Amino acid sequence: MNPATARYVDAAPEADVVRQEVLAGLAARPKRLPCKLFYDEVGSRLFERICELDEYYLTRTELVILRERVGEVARLARAGCRVVEFGSGASVKTRLLLDALERPSSYVPIDIARGALLESAAALSLDYPELDVQPVCADYTREVELPLVADGVRTLGFFPGSTIGNFEPAEAVTFLRRVRAHCGTNGLLLIGADLKKERLTLEAAYDDREGVTAEFNRNILRVLNREHGGRFSLEAFRHRAFYDERHGRVEMHLVSTVRQRVAVGSELVSFEAGEAIVTEHCYKYALDQLQGLARKSGFEPLRTWTDARALFAVALFAVI
């Protein structure tokens, strides 16, 4: 058996806890669903396809910046550090980092999507036999206990993909404070964030011509049907994505095309025709907002890098 998957930590929340969260969201106005529900096996694969779309500039731009800057990150992190990644997915960007770091001691990928987590952890552990890969299946918006680390080993947190944008601004601070606690004294955090830009580019990135993002969005209903007793008809909801400039966020919605009532377990949820469920907010940052977020969360921004067109930013924060 692969050493990484043989002793992984499974701290994923119980189905009942998630169902309560789902029902509370569907009872709210506007209706909301937690975006972590996108990522079952199908959702994780769809997200990987999104990353390859022409319109989805985020992944390839972040990769360009990382390729240019990982050497500098490695010098600042120094030899022997542990890498902890929040929402590791397919761990594609991680490989760039691991290749640049000098003798990283261990890698702790945390993800709620068990299948994608174990698959990528197993592959990494084969490709990096010297590296101790310690996968943790958990919801990082809750308290998570990480494997113990030896005294004196520096932790480099890694949070790419602009996933920070999925948190409401106040929640982003709460989350980063928790990340800071995981990083510990003299810890660092390497984080990727999408930048504010004009509407057309943003809206195309979340509403591609092939309809992959629409399929990804509707997959949340498939997850509700399979895991939480939902009876949603996927055809009765359409994908909508738009940039709300006032709040600086792209909103993804599923809009009910008809008036309907849908069972979720023993509950019935009513929808008016045209009523939306908010499935994801993706906040876009200005560079000073990103640096402000670091300071509010107990970090000092050490470096901030962007691409030539200032589409995306990668920043290195130090625990203070």
Ligand SMILES: C[S@@+](CC[C@H](N)C(=O)[O-])C[C@H]1O[C@@H](n2cnc3c(N)ncnc32)[C@H](O)[C@@H]1O
């Ligand atoms: C936008 S993708 C980014 C994946 C990868 N880090 C990248 O940059 O390409 C978000 C990842 O975070 C995971 N995720 C989302 N919400 C989560 C949560 N609450 N707890 C743990 N993992 C979560 C998803 O399963 C997915 O792998």
